[in-house]
Amino acid sequence: MRLGIVAAIIFGGTGLIVYRLPPALKSQRFHRQTTLQAESERSVQFAGFNACGDCHDDEYQKKKTGYHKNLSCETCHGPAAGHVADPVTVKPFVSRERRGCPVCHEYDASRPTGFPQIVPTVHNPLQPCVTCHNPHDPVPPKTPEECSACHAGIVRTKAVSSHALVACTQCHTVPEQHKATPRIVRPTKPETRDFCGKCHARGSPVVAPPKIDISTHGEKYVCWQCHYPHLPAERL
Numbered sequence: 189m190r191l192g193i194v195a196a197i198i199f200g201g202t203g204l205i206v207y208r209l210p211p212a213l214k215s216q217r218f219h220r221q222t223t224l225q226a227e228s229e230r231s232v233q234f235a236g237f238n239a240c241g242d243c244h245d246d247e248y249q250k251k252k253t254g255y256h257k258n259l260s261c262e263t264c265h266g267p268a269a270g271h272v273a274d275p276v277t278v279k280p281f282v283s284r285e286r287r288g289c290p291v292c293h294e295y296d297a298s299r300p301t302g303f304p305q306i307v308p309t310v311h312n313p314l315q316p317c318v319t320c321h322n323p324h325d326p327v328p329p330k331t332p333e334e335c336s337a338c339h340a341g342i343v344r345t346k347a348v349s350s351h352a353l354v355a356c357t358q359c360h361t362v363p364e365q366h367k368a369t370p371r372i373v374r375p376t377k378p379e380t381r382d383f384c385g386k387c388h389a390r391g392s393p394v395v396a397p398p399k400i401d402i403s404t405h406g407e408k409y410v411c412w413q414c415h416y417p418h419l420p421a422e423r424l
């Protein structure tokens with residue numbers, strides 16, 4: 189009985205208020221109109237990836253057939269309609285840092301099976317992703333198959349090390365005959381500390397590798413008595 193009275197008051201009161209409202213406030217037409225107007229007054233932020241092809245044919249063609257074919261340019265470069273209208277003064281965002289790529293590629297058990305994933309803290313941690321992967325055609329870099337046929341362990345180890353991009357042949361000169369008669373014709377191996385110093389000595393023209401003072405670091409020992417050259421982060 190009491191509940192009935194409360195309900196009657198609520199419904200009656202609401203009905204009365206709605207009845208007394210001016211018709212303009214009850215019409216959905218005005219609401220729709222103003223919403224449409226507000227939306228269409230917003231400026232267009234995205235140009236769509238076809239627009240980019242007009243001026244950036246190289247990136248456009250590269251991406252079209254690569255692993256990133258399903259990503260729009262603006263997924264990585266941000267909304268770029270302003271840039272299309274005025275390419276010289278308005279520059280789109282270019283992310284060269286490591287943060288961007290793991291948004292999609294950091295290991296996450298919920299991603300689809302087979303989606304290429306990495307653990308950023310151990311996958312070549314010192315460099316930006318774009319030093320090794322072309323963002324417009326990210327083919328995973330490969331070591332020459334010709335060595336992996338027989339030295340698969342070393343190839344696999346080196347591929348995940350910070351020497352991934354230092355080719356086998358940069359440290360070993362390999363005669364063609366080695367592949368036919370490996371035990372008779374052998375490749376060279378580095379012999380001096382200065383060999384590693386070419387890239388690692390302070391003052392070396394090669395910029396990327398970390399630098400050491402070659403006259404004092406590790407003293408009289410050769411470098412590979414302490415660093416495994418195919419996985420140099422590992423200290424023996």
Ligand code: HEC
Pocket residue numbers: 235236237239240241242243244261262265268269271272275276279280281282
């Ligand atoms: C009308 C031609 C034109 C169109 C269309 C165009 N760009 Fe550009 N873009 C340029 C020019 C010109 C430059 C180089 C400006 C310079 O040299 O400083 C440039 C530079 C860039 C850069 C490099 C910026 C930097 O800081 O180095 C990126 C990234 C880029 N454009 C992305 C895009 C994307 C994404 C689209 C499609 C949404 C697009 N562009 C559409 C003409 C265009």
Ligand code: HEC
Pocket residue numbers: 237240241244247248249251256259260261262263264265282283284318323324
């Ligand atoms: C997966 C993210 C990603 C996508 C998708 C992508 N880019 Fe890029 N883009 C980058 C990164 C990262 C760089 C910086 C590369 C570097 O510095 O080596 C870059 C650089 C550029 C540059 C400057 C090149 C230079 O040498 O300075 C242009 C122009 C460009 N992108 C255009 C495009 C266009 C056009 C598309 C679409 C067809 C596109 N990008 C799609 C990530 C992306």
Ligand code: HEC
Pocket residue numbers: 255256258259263264288289290291292293302303304317318321322323326327328
């Ligand atoms: C918006 C999500 C997204 C971002 C951001 C992104 N990727 Fe990708 N990436 C993908 C997709 C999708 C594929 C294709 C996966 C497939 O073929 O199954 C792919 C494929 C790859 C592959 C191929 C791996 C293989 O063996 O199949 C590499 C390498 C790669 N991306 C590197 C990068 C790098 C480097 C960046 C940063 C510049 C980046 N990705 C940013 C979504 C992304």
Ligand code: HEC
Pocket residue numbers: 286289290293304305306308311312315316317318319320321328329330347348350352353
């Ligand atoms: C020093 C070079 C180097 C850097 C820096 C680097 N990668 Fe790689 N990446 C490789 C090599 C070599 C491979 C192929 C061998 C392997 O699977 O480890 C690879 C493979 C991949 C794959 C394919 C994995 C799979 O299972 O198919 C993805 C995805 C990838 N990298 C993403 C990234 C991202 C994202 C970054 C930045 C956070 C990055 N890489 C930084 C060298 C590098």
Ligand code: HEC
Pocket residue numbers: 332334335336337338339356357360362366367368370371374375376377
């Ligand atoms: C057909 C198989 C085969 C191929 C292909 C091959 N190797 Fe070898 N390699 C061997 C064998 C077997 C040995 C071991 C010889 C021994 O210990 O007596 C060896 C030894 C070596 C050594 C050590 C030499 C020494 O004196 O200790 C190096 C360095 C080497 N290989 C580098 C390479 C490189 C780099 C490539 C690719 C360009 C390559 N090999 C391709 C089979 C091969």
Ligand code: HEC
Pocket residue numbers: 331335336339342343346351354355356357358359360377378412417418
């Ligand atoms: C940064 C230089 C460097 C690179 C790159 C390199 N090596 Fe070596 N490698 C060495 C050095 C130094 C030794 C000698 C190690 C020792 O004597 O203890 C060696 C030794 C070897 C040996 C003899 C067996 C062993 O494990 O000591 C083989 C086989 C070999 N390398 C194969 C390869 C292959 C295959 C690649 C490419 C996947 C490669 N190396 C890339 C520096 C390098």
Ligand code: HEC
Pocket residue numbers: 314315350351354358378383384385386387388394396397398411412415417420421
């Ligand atoms: C062609 C140039 C080159 C040569 C030759 C070379 N390295 Fe490297 N080294 C590199 C690069 C590139 C890196 C990775 C830098 C990075 O990850 O930013 C590196 C990284 C290293 C690191 C640091 C590993 C880490 O992740 O902390 C050590 C240690 C190292 N190298 C030892 C050696 C030794 C020992 C030799 C001689 C057998 C050698 N390097 C020869 C280019 C070279």
Ligand code: HEC
Pocket residue numbers: 381382384385388398399400402405406407409410411412413414415423
């Ligand atoms: C007696 C052992 C020993 C010898 C020999 C040795 N190292 Fe090291 N190296 C180390 C240790 C331990 C570290 C890590 C601690 C540090 O950074 O000083 C290291 C670190 C490094 C780093 C990384 C520096 C950084 O900033 O990340 C490089 C590059 C390097 N060594 C190169 C070399 C080269 C090239 C040689 C030969 C000329 C060599 N090492 C000889 C023990 C040695």
